[in-house]
Amino acid sequence: MRKARRHRLRSASAPLSFAVAAVAATIAVTAPGIYAQNLDRVVLRNGNPVVGEIQELRRGDLSLDTDEMSVVEIDWDDIAFVTSDRIFEVTDVGGFQYFGRLEATDQQRTLIVVLGAVADTLAFSEVVEMTYIGQGFLTRTKGFVDVGINLTRANSLASLLLKGRFAYRGQLWDLDWNAETYFQRQETTTGTGEVLKEQTSRNSTSVTVKRFFGGSWAATTTSDVEQNEELSLDSRLLLILRGEYFLIRSQSMEFSAGLGGALNLETFTGEERTSSAEITAVTTFDAFDIGDLDVSTTVSTFIAPADGGRFRLNVDARLSWEIFNDFVVAFTATERYDSEPPTVDAGRDFTYGLTIGWSWD
DSSP states (O other): OOOOEEEEESSSSOOOOOOHHHHHHHHHHHHHHHHTTTTTEEEEEEOEEEEEEEEEETTTTTEHHHHTTTTEEEEGGGGEEEEEEEEEEETTTOEEEEEEEOOOOTTTTTEEEETTTEEEEEEGGGGGEEEETTOOOOGGGEEEEEEEEETTTTEEEEEEEEEEEEEEEEEEEEEEEEEEEEEEEEEEEETSSOOEEEEEEEEEEEEEEEEESSSSEEEEEEEEEETTTTTTTTEEEEEEEEEEEEEEEEEEEEEEEEEEEEEEEEETTTTEEEEEEEEEEEEEEEEEEEOOOOOOEEEEEEEEEEEETTTEEEEEEEEEEEEEETTTEEEEEEEEEESSSSSSGGGGEEEEEEEEEEEEE
């Protein structure tokens, strides 16, 4: 399918906005010609029909590809009926998946998924995601790229922050790649006129593969590589295996908790590589239906029983606001804590940054 422009249509309250109604009315005028193409049909709560090709339902928005408005994103709460003869993958709040065409019904905000002789009935409020089975690879992806730069003349400080994410969601498998790099350089002049140059850097990347099971359960495996001069950490390789349970999974947010084990291979500056087994726990929170705001937070803890009960804490948070056409302003926060650092002043590192970037989902 061609790459199309996206138009976000939201309702500020229960009644449909004028923009949604106007677009629906425009498309309805040409509906007879479009129906000949056997496309999907969406009926809004005010009775206006919209036809086209349903791409997906994600984060509370239904993406519909139309000839008149390219890709229209309609708030799921503004829709009364959805029908299609094509095969979709539907996921409910409990994590269960259903496959089939979307059967017509006279019950508002009710989805009937039919495959052969099997028919499953779901209330709209129970549906979290819906994807056309024939969609290509890129339509199942989401991610962002953020850039932050700070230049201060008064103390000759320069810093660069880059963050990125690429995630793919399949029927049973998820792939999630994250990367971050931070560099800071500062020049200071002593009382004798000597110029001192100080610089520090931090780099990290991780790949997580997640396998979903029935209901809200999943198994995840993560490979994480990190370097941090502020913590005197030359390199750390983490191999993690966790079980994960989704406590909340809705059209507006996701909240999950996981527990498992990790193998930690690390080298501090001037020391030999060491290895340790750790118990790890993680909580992840993602809220994405707060107007144009997105909030995501991941808190991970690591305890090494054989290493004197050493405790490590990782916090990664991002608050982003869409300004226009998927371009965002974001506030990011990164915290790292180690109860047994190689030196006294290397126990904690943090970065708070304001960035601009681009995101897609």
